[in-house]
Amino acid sequence: xxxxxxxxxxxxxxxxxIPFLIFFSFYIQIFGEVGPGGGFQAGAILATCxxxxxxxxxxxxxxxxxxxxxxxxxxxVLIYAATGMWSLLFGANYLNYDLLPVKAAQSLGIILxxxxxxxxxxxxxxxxxxxxxx
Amino acid sequence: xxxxxxxxxxxxxxAQAFEYITIIxxxxxxxxxxxxxxxxxxxxxxxxxxxxxxxxxxxxLLLDAPDVALTEAAVGAALSTVILINFAIRLKASNISPNSxxxxxxxxxGSIVSIVLLLKIGSELPPIxxxxxxxxxxxxxxxxxxxxxxxxxxxxxxxxxxxxRGFDTFGETTVILIAAIIVTLIMNIKDxx
Numbered sequence: 001x002x003x004x005x006x007x008x009x010x011x012x013x014x015x016x017x018i019p020f021l022i023f024f025s026f027y028i029q030i031f032g033e034v035g036p037g038g039g040f041q042a043g044a045i046l047a048t049c050x051x052x053x054x055x056x057x058x059x060x061x062x063x064x065x066x067x068x069x070x071x072x073x074x075x076x077v078l079i080y081a082a083t084g085m086w087s088l089l090f091g092a093n094y095l096n097y098d099l100l101p102v103k104a105a106q107s108l109g110i111i112l113x114x115x116x117x118x119x120x121x122x123x124x125x126x127x128x129x130x131x132x133x134x
Numbered sequence: 135x136x137x138x139x140x141x142x143x144x145x146x147x148x149a150q151a152f153e154y155i156t157i158i159x160x161x162x163x164x165x166x167x168x169x170x171x172x173x174x175x176x177x178x179x180x181x182x183x184x185x186x187x188x189x190x191x192x193x194x195l196l197l198d199a200p201d202v203a204l205t206e207a208a209v210g211a212a213l214s215t216v217i218l219i220n221f222a223i224r225l226k227a228s229n230i231s232p233n234s235x236x237x238x239x240x241x242x243x244g245s246i247v248s249i250v251l252l253l254k255i256g257s258e259l260p261p262i263x264x265x266x267x268x269x270x271x272x273x274x275x276x277x278x279x280x281x282x283x284x285x286x287x288x289x290x291x292x293x294x295x296x297x298x299r300g301f302d303t304f305g306e307t308t309v310i311l312i313a314a315i316i317v318t319l320i321m322n323i324k325d326x327x
Contacts, residue, residue, distance in 0.1 A: 028204070033287040036200035038295065044208035051216060070318065073311050080304055095300045106285045110296040113303070120307050124314035125213060131321040132220050 007056075014056040021049045029118050033107065039114035043121025051129050066130050069123045076120030083112045156196050163189050176222045180215060187211040197262075201291050 029042035064072075084095035092099055097109030163186060170182040187210030194203040233241075260267035277294055285293045295303055 033289050033292045033296075035289060036204060036291070038201065038292055041201065041204040041208065044205055044213070048208050048212045051213070055216070066318065070314065073314055077307055077311050080307055084300075084304070095304070097297060104286070106297060107287060110285075110287065110292060113296050113300065114292070117303065117307050120311055124310045125209075127314040128317045129213075129217065131317050132217055 011056050014052055018049050018053055022046060025049065029114065032114050033110050039117030040121055042114075043118040044125065046118075046122045047125035047129070050126065054129075054133075064126070066127055069127045069130070073120050073123035073127065076116040076118070076123065079116035079119070080113055083109060083116070152196055156193065159189055159193050159196070163193070176225065177219065180218045180222060183218070184211050184215040187214070 025042045025045040028037035028045065029039065032038035032042070083097075087096040087099040088094055090099045095109075097106045099105070100108050102108045166182055166186055166189065170179055170186070173179050173182065187206060191203045191206040191211060194200075194206060264270075277290060277298065281287070281290055281293045285297050287293055
């Protein structure tokens with residue numbers, strides 16, 4: 001009986017906190033070039049939020065399959081490599097952001113690259129947790 | 135105006151307060167490590183490791199590294215504790231035999247030698263924030279001077295990580311992908327009968 005009450009407190013607090021933490025991870029991802037943050041931090045915090053949901057509230061239905069998550073992880077690395085490959089097509093060296101066709105080219109390059117890193121870190125941490133849990 | 139406002143009494147007191155809090159947190163870290171070395175139960179050790187990660191996160195924050203503090207809080211204090219406890223539940227209870235006297239003596243001698251060496255070398259380092267030390271004059275100065283003209287974003291850490299040293303970050307991301315693939319392969323080994 002005591003165990004059930006402890007689980008109830010943790011479940012209700014998680015239910016209140018997790019939406020704000022997911023939003024916070026998106027904020028850290030986008031504002032990585034203005035303040036502290038970036039792709040690694042955002043991916044880790046998003047994975048922590050969904051693992052907390054899995055542990056405290058409901059653990060029967062999986063949000064994403066392991067196959068989908070591995071595909072997402074590889075897609076993140078592909079986004080990073082494709083950003084570098086663009087400047088190779090125009091004759092300069094790899095990962096040279098100045099050749100992107102936007103005025104603030106370095107900012108666009110950094111945004112794309114951090115997006116790739118965030119997706120890969122989130123997917124990898126969820127895959128590791130799913131494998132170890134079951 | 136920047137030079138005038140640095141020597142206020144409030145700024146000096148704040149710098150001293152940060153120094154004292156850093157010393158107190160480091161001593162607390164050493165005490166937790168000593169308790170961890172003597173603990174016999176696995177779950178107790180895992181919770182102490184999580185406490186060490188939390189204290190390290192606070193120390194990183196006090197030493198002006200908020201990016202590292204964010205990552206340490208999410209990965210070290212939360213995620214690695216979950217994964218270690220998931221493994222520790224599945225372990226069968228094994229009897230931990232106490233170490234023999236020779237091993238304990240060897241451990242104590244090795245620890246004393248390491249402590250003396252580290253204290254001797256650490257006392258010759260320049261003080262934190264000294265503007266004439268070589269760490270602030272060679273590579274960091276180059277990045278701080280050129281980031282505004284060449285890249286144009288306010289955060290130096292993101293500029294170094296994603297633009298100046300973008301290829302290293304590419305390698306790091308690939309390593310994380312490889313870690314996920316390897317864990318999938320290892321946890322799906324079926325017994326060959």
